[in-house]
Amino acid sequence: MTHPLPPPEAAPRQKVRSAEVGTDVLKALAELTPATSLSRLAEHMQMPASKVHRYLQALIASGFAVQNASTQHYGLGREALRVGLAALGSIDVLKLAAGPLAQLRDELNVTCFLAVWGNHGPTVVNVEPAMGAVTLVTQIGSVLPLQGSSTGRVFNAYLPARATAELGPQPLPNDLLEQIRANGVYSVHGLLMPGVDALSAPIFDASGKLAAVMTVVGAASSFHADEAGPAAQRLKATVADISHRMGYDA
Template identity: 35%
Template sequence: MRDDDAEMSEEQGSIQGDDEAGGVQAVDTALRVLSALIGMGAPLPLKTVAERADMQPPKAHRYLVSFCRGGLAERDPATGGYRLGPLAVRLGLAALRHLDVVQVAAPYLGHLRDELGFTAGLAVWGAAGPTFVRFEETNDALIISGRPGSVMPVLTSSTGRVFGAYMPRTVTGPFIARELAGTPHPGATPMPQRKPPTPAEVEALFTEVRQRRMARVLGDLNPGLHGLSAPVFDHADAVVGVITLMGPAGLIDTNLDGPTARVLATRAEEASRRMGWSA
């Protein structure tokens, strides 16, 4: 029996027998071929696709032929290489349209609370500015003043600083101007009475947030309560949410190179990738 015939017989057997195991091996194999095409720039030659899918070229070719017929892949007429086809693009766009940052990021709040022992919250940008929509709280005695619906200032909260660093200034500018003038947006948590930063200091603050991809405050809003915040991005590299850890001074490690910050960064990145973001 030829190798191709053996492979086809193996695949047919897998289709008949894998339902009991909860899946179809041929479909799993097909997904390996499609995955080999994801994230690639120029069309890939058959040999490269086969290598990435960890299979022999004749087997990969059969899948690619079927994918081309159905629109999941297409062959470049100039190079003969393969790339994702129009149906694959439509499927990707449909999936992105149904992504909701609250649904995607919410499970990570519980993971962070359980891993680190601190309250975790998720904020989105609302009409009044940075607005918390979900919290996963610990059972300790620390009273967190924020609740779903709480609006944070842009300049003196770690949550707001992340939004300020990444969102267009056409959106955040009016909020920043009001805070610098001492008149934050109605409904926002009042800012501490202190000398406001200069515009240059604001820009330096946002630059540091972008460099570290994280912001922190040390009791700036609530004495004794520290915060660490990291952005959640979507497929267009736009910030769509901010995950914030809150804990009492002396207990939460706010070192931006420390283990707490690393765990937060990892979870925020995982949520971003679920939203379609790629570094």
Template identity: 65%
Template sequence: MASDNENPLSKRQKVQSAEVGTEILKALAELAPATSLSRLAEHVGMPASKVHRYLQALIASGFAEQDPATSHYGLGQAALFVGLAAIGRLDVIRIAAPRLAELRDELNETCFLAVWGNRGPAVVHVEQAARAVTLVTQVGSVLPLLGSSTGQVFQAFLPERETALLRQVELGETAAAQAEALAVQEAQIRASGLQHVHGLLMQGVNALSVPVFATGSRLAGVITVVGTAPGFQAEPEGPQARRLVQVAEAISARMGGQRPS
């Protein structure tokens, strides 16, 4: 352990050294899966000799590794372990909540987040507007898969095996007859990244829903703005929809994800 009387210059040098090492680690991540020494040095704006010294220290600690066949550098097992631990700490509710509060204040409409539960889309966080639509936006509410904009987004982006049973229950004997229409709807939602409904779940209640993604383009949840007509029109190309998409993209970016192309 360092003494309280440690030379201030030495402490500053250690901090600076840690900062340089962190920058090189970030660059290795940005240039993943592997990069040459010259490209890495150019990327961080440092002399190759300096970068090489730091790389040797990172390799010794397991945070970097060098491919013996190509001499290229990449992240090591220790860096991957830290990255996975950070991913595991990401909480879609924690990340989405403040952004939904801002969106609620901006639009003056109720905004909520739903995640996929064992019974379908479950509301896990709600930011209520003054004219709240409480009947469909209480925490713990389970929304229909095909009878809500939220559920339809889950249907479009989740693997078929995840939604098949619930879809069959909701459609019953009409499943085969509606298969083609559902396929068209899913394709439209995946292409636009947005679903809008007017009075589907409840008469006079309109909604806009957008997916949010985590690492690997994994669907983490769906955020929805819901309100009553005629005040809230839920136009798919209107300013409210554009703002909702921006918020969803910001949440996804914070979680290291993006909508699959």
């Protein structure tokens, strides 16, 4: 008795499904790092242990998983770590922030810029100027004061004290730093330049460290730098999206 052949498209579908399950096993191993038992992994995935074991053997054979000979527990292999490091190495906050920065400028019609921590403090690395906007203090390469700007104060709130000590001999009050961290956005009104207001918010990398600060700045007569206002909410949403794309899990 002959059996009917499976539809031509069945094999590709099965391969795709197998790849999806294998990826799920890798994700579960990452979530249960540094090592986990087969039973715990199967329970975590809500999948029969025998099925999980089959995929683990395939992953071990390809170097994406390893099994400890003494504990019999499973963990990520060298190939998985190599791929993960390559992915982290390819992430560039300047590239990831470029598009959202321009979009934010278009939506708010104010100058938006990105700053990273340099040898001399908060350094502007990308600027999206709005028409008729003040750009005197937001040129690429500008170093902003650590305590005299919204950008600097956000860096102050999230960087280790030892990183900012040399540039800020008079530290900001702890209650102000805690307020910045609690709100996730910080506003100033005429602090750096009279008549110019600004909002700043942090961007984090995959390890949870501060990667950059995004700031929107405009004339006080037309720009409302209110930490509870729509501009602040839009800024917070933008930095949260960039942080997520960098691997940060809030």
